[in-house]
Amino acid sequence: MVLPGLALPDDIDALKAMILSMAREQAASEARIAVAEVRIAASEAEVARLKAVEKSANERIANLTSILKVLQRTQHGTRSERLRLAIDDEQASFAFEEVETGLSEIRSELDRAVGNKPKRAPRPRKGFAAHLERIEEVVEPEIPGDCEGLEKVLIGEDRSERLDVVPPKFRVIVTRRPKYAFRGRDGVVQALAPAQIVESGLPTERLLAYIAVSKYADGLPLYRQEAIYLRDGVEISRSLMAQWMGHLGFELQMLADYILERVKEGERVFADETTLPTLAPGSGKTTKAWLWAYARDDRPYGGTSPPMVAYRFEDSRGADCVARHLAGFSGMLQVDGYSAYTNLVKARAKAGSNETIRLAGCWAHLRRKFYDLHISGVSQ
Template identity: 30%
Template sequence: MASLPNDPAALKELLVDKASYIAQLEEQVRLLKAILHLAKSERQAKPTTKEMQYSLFDEAEAVAGEQSEAIESGEVAVAAHARKKTGRRPIPQEFPRVEVVHDIPEADKVCPCGCELTRIGEEVSEKLDFIPATIQVIRHIRPKYACRACEGTEDDGPTVKTAPMPPQLIPQGLATPGLVAYVLASKFVDGLPFYRQERIFERLGLDISRATMCGWALQVARACQPLVGLLSEESRSGPIINLDETVVQVLGEVGRANTSPSYMWLVRGGPPEHPAVLFHYAPTRSGQVAEELVGDFQGYLQTDGFAGYNALGEREGIIHVGCLAHVRRKFVEALKAGSKKSSGGTAQTVVDLIGKLYHLEKQAQDAKCDADQVHAMRQAKATPIMARIKALLLEREKTTPPKSLLGKAIAYALGQWDRVAVYLKDGHLRPDNNLAENAIRPFAVGRKNWLFSGSPAGAAASAALYSLIETAKANDLEPLRYLHFLFEKLPLAKSQDDFRALLPQHLDSKTISA
């Protein structure tokens, strides 16, 4: 009590500060409760039965994909007449068919009148079967030839000839390209750690340790370094680069504790029709890493609001583009933390207006508009909506406590506004950085399964393999088939042109399946 001031005005100021502090704490508690107990979806609509089933079994990966699609399309309502087709999808024709005929007994093929029945057709029902993985051994047999006439002579002995062993992805190793592709796709595509694969192989009667699989991954990553270098070049060859980064824990970093955070960076760029995706491990989140990844690139650079990109975005020749999805996310957090009395209001209005912007983007996408048409649409329809949002933010900024979640959302939006609004000027741009976030998401999902990388070399190897896999996916190639094709052809590559021809963006599905 003795520390309290005697001045009534000072006391009032203390009370106001205390009330504001308590309000902020209550807001944070509501947000934490929302994160813990509510669905993670950023949509405000009632969850569907399918979404509730996902949450029952904690299918985070499946829900994450749907969230991204919802944010990009700006779903805010479902039309009453819009219905999805129900029923089972047909089984793709490329799967082999095994026919099992269920015929009636021969005695039943005679009519009661005495005439033989005639086959007039058939009823066919198809059911999916699964054959467990089959292990086979490929024996490389190389006949040896010698000259009998030279036996017993005093020279260097008889001439012996043997065909050379074809170049191997892993010299002296026991794994074929098919096995290595399966192991690496299981981890880096399906998020299945090596220790779980070890148990699967045990059930098949095969002893392949996780240490062996780690060794394969390291050797393959080293062999793929020429491809990674070319991916880095091609990522800077297009008009737009998307950058993102996420935390990864790496053990054994020199001079750093094992609990220190490291980062996996992602660059997505190159020609829009044939994009390149590059992962890069670094022990720091410094903006210098981003500068090294971008190199001498000139064009549009799209990122989130991380301050480490600011200096790079101000460099001559680079136009910095912001992320509307991150702006929206701040207001969604404010909505989740809002009290029942304050539900709706500014945050809901902003979210709804951003939803209209995404609805316009979805319409243009469905209509397959070209860049000029998209630009014209944005100038006519999106620009007025953006102006309404900015005017609302400027008005509410004056009356909203700056330390509240809504105040922080408004400050973030206004601080990023000039960059976010850049997308209105070019129809090739997207309103958000979701292309980069979608590419880095598989790494974030896989990280939940293996928690950390065992060494800097392991993190760098993971970055190389993720680069090739995500580039394959971005170019509509099935990752396992691409890896199998790559690992068969890679030992034969000698020149830069040979390696470049193996990049996913220079291949198609028919080539890798041949």
């Protein structure tokens, strides 16, 4: 078959060369088609793999989202929902952390699956606190062989910061008190032993503070601290640490009383109370106790006194507790609608006391009443 418009040479050798050239072009075209088919098959396989990854990720995201909604109902839902779910704050916080970890893992998996996706523009990173120690590490490049012996000229640098931590480590403080005797003189001279919170005890004041902050500020029970310290080969039983906390509490009682007195010196005090589950000795069960908080913060009103909060632990929520705590206080008391505070004001007025208290209501508690009326449909 002769292609239309194609002039065939009369020379046989030229005709053979033309046929060979056309055969090579056809073979090259078939090779390109085969490569394209392989790439299409690979692309289809990659699309199927990405769809499988996306399906798995969507299922996990849906599961985590449902868990998140349950947790949100425990915090923001109606009281009946919160009671049915029976999840405490520690469990909810742990679950929220697990959800965040799961979502981050899914995002990393999707990033690895996409592989060569275009990188997004870097977002400005919030700098770390200025008081943190900075340790600079300079990573020098390898000098190419053809640059050996030439003078280096610094024309710039890239700088990045990462957050690091030095885990706490145990150490032993060895205190030596030499004894001296003098020739020609009777007696021995030796320095007095330094004062300790736990007399003749094992812990330093720094260790006591670390255990107390971990337990009361960070919510780390003593039995967990016992297991953590054991990883460093330090055996401290929780019963022993409990005794140490008792000694520390006794020494800090004076400071707690001082803070409460300073709080009551203010013109206005914020008071509130909350339940605190407490282990009943010998029963293995918890009972309901109460933690009373009294705060003073005069900064919004032009005051220069530092903000402070005083806490008091009580076995009850009775009016005698607040009367005992606020003895000697005169001024404005901002509280919720609990009757113990109202009874305190009435009792002082009836007794003709010079220590007068004016109650200030809480807008947040008042707003709840309007919200209840709104959702019940009677706020028209």
